Amino acid sequence: MDRSTLLPMPIDIDIAHVARLARLDLPEDELDTLRSQLSAILEHAAKVQSLDTEGVEPSNHPLGFVNAFREDVVTGSLDRDEVLAMAPEARDGYFAAPPAMSQE
Amino acid sequence: MSVGWEPVIGIEVHVELATQSKMFCGCAVSFGEAPNTNVCPTCLALPGALPVTNGKAIEWIIKIGLALHCEISEWSVFHRKNYFYADLPKNYQISQYDVPVCHDGWLDIDVDGETARIGIERAHQEEDTGKSLHMGEGGRIHAATETLLDFNRAGVPLVEVVSKPDIRSAAQARAYAQTLRQVIAELGVSDARLEEGSIRFDANISVRQGPDAEFGTKVEIKNMNSFRSLEKAVDFEIKRQIAELEAEGTIIQETRHWDEEAAVTTSMRTKEGSSDYRYFTEPDLVPLVVTPEWREHILSTLPELPHQRKDRYLALGVDTQTALALSSADTALRSLFEDTVGAGADAKAAANWITGEVVAWMRRESVDTIDVDSASVAEMIGMIDANELSASAAKEVLDGILRGEGTARAVAESRDLIQMTDTGAIESAVDSVLADNPDAVERYRAGEQKVVGFLVGQVMRATQGKADPKAVNGLLREKLS
Amino acid sequence: MSLADLTITDAAAGLRAGSHSSVDLTEAVLERASMTEAEVHAYLTIDREAALDAARAADAELAAGEDRGMLHGIPIALKDNMCQRGVETTAASQILAGYRPPYDATVVTRLRDAGAVLIGKANLDEFAMGSSTENSAYGPSRNPWDTGRVPGGSSGGSAAAVAAGSALGALGSDTGGSIRQPGSLCGVVGMKPTYGTVSRYGLIAFASSLDQIGPITRTVDDAVAVLESISGHDPLDATSWAGDYPDLTSEIDAGVAGKRIGVVSEFAGEGYEPAVTGALSHTLDQLSDAGAEVVEVSLPTVELALSAYYLIAPAECSANLARFDGMRYGLRVDGETTEELMARTRARGFGPEVIRRILLGTYALSAGYYDAFYGQAHKARTVLRTEFAAAYEKVDVLMSPTSPTVAFPFDAKSDPLSMYLSDVCTIPSNLSGDPAISVPVGLDGRGLPIGVQVMAPAMGEPVLFGVAKTIERLAGFDARPAMVEELA
Numbered sequence A: 001m002d003r004s005t006l007l008p009m010p011i012d013i014d015i016a017h018v019a020r021l022a023r024l025d026l027p028e029d030e031l032d033t034l035r036s037q038l039s040a041i042l043e044h045a046a047k048v049q050s051l052d053t054e055g056v057e058p059s060n061h062p063l064g065f066v067n068a069f070r071e072d073v074v075t076g077s078l079d080r081d082e083v084l085a086m087a088p089e090a091r092d093g094y095f096a097a098p099p100a101m102s103q104e
Numbered sequence B: 001m002s003v004g005w006e007p008v009i010g011i012e013v014h015v016e017l018a019t020q021s022k023m024f025c026g027c028a029v030s031f032g033e034a035p036n037t038n039v040c041p042t043c044l045a046l047p048g049a050l051p052v053t054n055g056k057a058i059e060w061i062i063k064i065g066l067a068l069h070c071e072i073s074e075w076s077v078f079h080r081k082n083y084f085y086a087d088l089p090k091n092y093q094i095s096q097y098d099v100p101v102c103h104d105g106w107l108d109i110d111v112d113g114e115t116a117r118i119g120i121e122r123a124h125q126e127e128d129t130g131k132s133l134h135m136g137e138g139g140r141i142h143a144a145t146e147t148l149l150d151f152n153r154a155g156v157p158l159v160e161v162v163s164k165p166d167i168r169s170a171a172q173a174r175a176y177a178q179t180l181r182q183v184i185a186e187l188g189v190s191d192a193r194l195e196e197g198s199i200r201f202d203a204n205i206s207v208r209q210g211p212d213a214e215f216g217t218k219v220e221i222k223n224m225n226s227f228r229s230l231e232k233a234v235d236f237e238i239k240r241q242i243a244e245l246e247a248e249g250t251i252i253q254e255t256r257h258w259d260e261e262a263a264v265t266t267s268m269r270t271k272e273g274s275s276d277y278r279y280f281t282e283p284d285l286v287p288l289v290v291t292p293e294w295r296e297h298i299l300s301t302l303p304e305l306p307h308q309r310k311d312r313y314l315a316l317g318v319d320t321q322t323a324l325a326l327s328s329a330d331t332a333l334r335s336l337f338e339d340t341v342g343a344g345a346d347a348k349a350a351a352n353w354i355t356g357e358v359v360a361w362m363r364r365e366s367v368d369t370i371d372v373d374s375a376s377v378a379e380m381i382g383m384i385d386a387n388e389l390s391a392s393a394a395k396e397v398l399d400g401i402l403r404g405e406g407t408a409r410a411v412a413e414s415r416d417l418i419q420m421t422d423t424g425a426i427e428s429a430v431d432s433v434l435a436d437n438p439d440a441v442e443r444y445r446a447g448e449q450k451v452v453g454f455l456v457g458q459v460m461r462a463t464q465g466k467a468d469p470k471a472v473n474g475l476l477r478e479k480l481s
Numbered sequence C: 001m002s003l004a005d006l007t008i009t010d011a012a013a014g015l016r017a018g019s020h021s022s023v024d025l026t027e028a029v030l031e032r033a034s035m036t037e038a039e040v041h042a043y044l045t046i047d048r049e050a051a052l053d054a055a056r057a058a059d060a061e062l063a064a065g066e067d068r069g070m071l072h073g074i075p076i077a078l079k080d081n082m083c084q085r086g087v088e089t090t091a092a093s094q095i096l097a098g099y100r101p102p103y104d105a106t107v108v109t110r111l112r113d114a115g116a117v118l119i120g121k122a123n124l125d126e127f128a129m130g131s132s133t134e135n136s137a138y139g140p141s142r143n144p145w146d147t148g149r150v151p152g153g154s155s156g157g158s159a160a161a162v163a164a165g166s167a168l169g170a171l172g173s174d175t176g177g178s179i180r181q182p183g184s185l186c187g188v189v190g191m192k193p194t195y196g197t198v199s200r201y202g203l204i205a206f207a208s209s210l211d212q213i214g215p216i217t218r219t220v221d222d223a224v225a226v227l228e229s230i231s232g233h234d235p236l237d238a239t240s241w242a243g244d245y246p247d248l249t250s251e252i253d254a255g256v257a258g259k260r261i262g263v264v265s266e267f268a269g270e271g272y273e274p275a276v277t278g279a280l281s282h283t284l285d286q287l288s289d290a291g292a293e294v295v296e297v298s299l300p301t302v303e304l305a306l307s308a309y310y311l312i313a314p315a316e317c318s319a320n321l322a323r324f325d326g327m328r329y330g331l332r333v334d335g336e337t338t339e340e341l342m343a344r345t346r347a348r349g350f351g352p353e354v355i356r357r358i359l360l361g362t363y364a365l366s367a368g369y370y371d372a373f374y375g376q377a378h379k380a381r382t383v384l385r386t387e388f389a390a391a392y393e394k395v396d397v398l399m400s401p402t403s404p405t406v407a408f409p410f411d412a413k414s415d416p417l418s419m420y421l422s423d424v425c426t427i428p429s430n431l432s433g434d435p436a437i438s439v440p441v442g443l444d445g446r447g448l449p450i451g452v453q454v455m456a457p458a459m460g461e462p463v464l465f466g467v468a469k470t471i472e473r474l475a476g477f478d479a480r481p482a483m484v485e486e487l488a
């Protein structure tokens, strides 16, 4: 049974939108290459659509266990100097970054 | 408001749980500490770190769900909600999507003596973000020149309670928020402090032409930091939308920001187009299963909640308005009531005195809490019943009790307020007043009825106000007839 | 023969017999590395002084009678996607250049507790995405059997180190075959345990529902020894199994007499090198002669496993790698706004394959495509598991080639899809969560090693190791790379 023709094929990927969602600032030509590579991969991946999955549940942990909880106890935190030493930029105990919005 | 417009309001409430540790790591949950001191690999999203669910938080969201009459999902899962933001360390939030822990409940609210039942769509478990400080130019995001990030709050357990769009006015919106806050506070699962952000409200508002019309385009309002600003913001937004629509404009689906100073909502104009959170099941966690036994156990730990308390007060004979006021009053007043009734006082009288004169006294004296002997209040009510205290004398006795001057009787005695109950003494006072005022007696007999008031006043003066004015009145009329 | 070429089992015995010390072993391994690394590039970081300190400490403990078990004093390599406190850990990515974790992965803690000597951090495909190590931002590793060829991947550095003698054993991580395929291509044993039996805490995540840490060693016994020390419940990993664990050695010498072995019929035909299918047939014949019953088993859904995998793994990775944003650690490329900073940092910091998979996963999860792609892939995963479970009703283990080919030359698979196909036999076990192992059985005509794969049901490690050890014994594979023969 081949149901793949019944389903939407990802021929036209809005690659710029996907790149923006993924926060990847890529040049135009790279995006073009990626668009065609992704199309080819997705065409292959779209084969899963041929499987009849009527009534099938999505998978979970293979050993099927549930409710892995920790006790509500404080087990300690990292030393702030060590934490901020990793930071590209830090100030007054904070991580520092440019503004959230551009200055108009 | 023009005829025919009906507001449709839904409210989303975010509640930070007051667990010892964060939702998915062992960092302390605490407010107001030095930045980035309660952080670890997990809540900083260091490479390789993993989340493990805080069992207490799950117990508490079930508690919240049960208090809001929700169905508790026997099976639910966490999802990843994907969006990039500087204060979201993983750039996804662990949240719940299509199967929340709690769904389909309700909460009754009272506005102007009318009870409305507001549906609860869902309550789901998630984690809080860190805090961004927008530096420069008054801390406003649009004018900021730098962002400083503190992740102490990142990963604090957060429960989101989403109402159904059942709210129909700004006053109801406020009442819903206040009632929900009180339930949360009484469950003991959150500090529920608006000013610290441990409980936060967003409102979704639309208007439509009458109760049968389809819902209009909804607008989300954020940044309301008090119940008052919630009510004002909702009221403003309803009026704004009606004005827009009546000017034949349209409503844009958007998020608006409540500007407390200007008392207006303004568009947040985000550059982001329609959000696409790409939810998928969190593979680092396993499903949550709430067995009937677990649910029952949690149910058995629920304290009495305001609406249950109200019903109990009504059954004790307290009138509706007073029951309502008392059931949502603070703990000190409620226990004063319970203890006063426990000490033998009539429930209705106790409720009236406590919600009336005690509260008024506290307001006059500008005190937030009282420490009062409930037995004295019960004694005072007993003395009123026994005609030993007049209403006005009782207020003075109460003042003495609240000031710690002693028991009701001690105050009444030391302030010399005990009503004269000896009919013989009243009678002789009446007799001497009649003897001293022959003119008045004459005028009364000539048909001038109102002169009785003067004579009562004379008797009260003679008894230093301790005689029961009703008894004096009766006795005078009897002797004059 | 150099001490660097000992099995863990023999090295451990020698330590206790006094024939060598841990310092001797460690020095031999470090010396081997100094001779082979220029060609093989198995490591991104070698921590020589720390290794020798650990070796001295192990010697002192053993001398004092404090025996921590089989790995005590044994030089082990870690794949560089496992966090080791204070030691640069990059997952072979520019975005983590210079990053030193402030904590140890649970496997690192366990290896330390077992007294192992941590030699260094082995090379990999960036964030474990790849099958050749060609995607390492720091240059590929080379196959010790033929340095013109890849060692496989993504745990190519770990496998190459074990094959070259620059570690006695190593840890790899396996998301779609990343332990077994390089094991096969480098002529060593590579084993992926049951999902949930080895903690992932501190493993830099690629695809959380598929990733599993496991051993890469020279023998099956060595794999058992390493797995014994690293497996077990970890409260820091919510997906870690908290119940009983089987005794890994309970069937190790049981042989295969009376065992039913299923051969997966879908793993043959086009794309499979004749030497590879020939080696598998030969092994099956040997097993049959040893008393096993070999039957053909069809698992039709494995044909779709690769498709499902290339939706699930990228989707999970698109979220797992979102944290690399230049805000708190690692590379930062400046921007006017936080958004611009993040987008520039990520575009510069990630290599092409990682970018490809992030975009693929972002697309597969995005509005309008979720049901057709990600949702359907997860249902296919359920169907596949059901098929595996049904097969294990009839057979004790399943077998297949580990990889359709032997080690291939660099740049041979520049098209991403053809590279993905090299994981076709290994991916199903990741989707099912079941354990699987690759055992070297021989060389092809060009002298390149060939492995066979054994798969077992979840928690079926005892039977898996029993069958694997029998294969190892029957194959009698004792060839070593020419470069090692020359040095030995």
Ligand SMILES: [Zn+2]
Pocket (backbone or CB within 6 Å): B022, B025, B026, B027, B038, B039, B040, B041, B042, B043, B044, B155
């Ligand atoms: Zn933390």
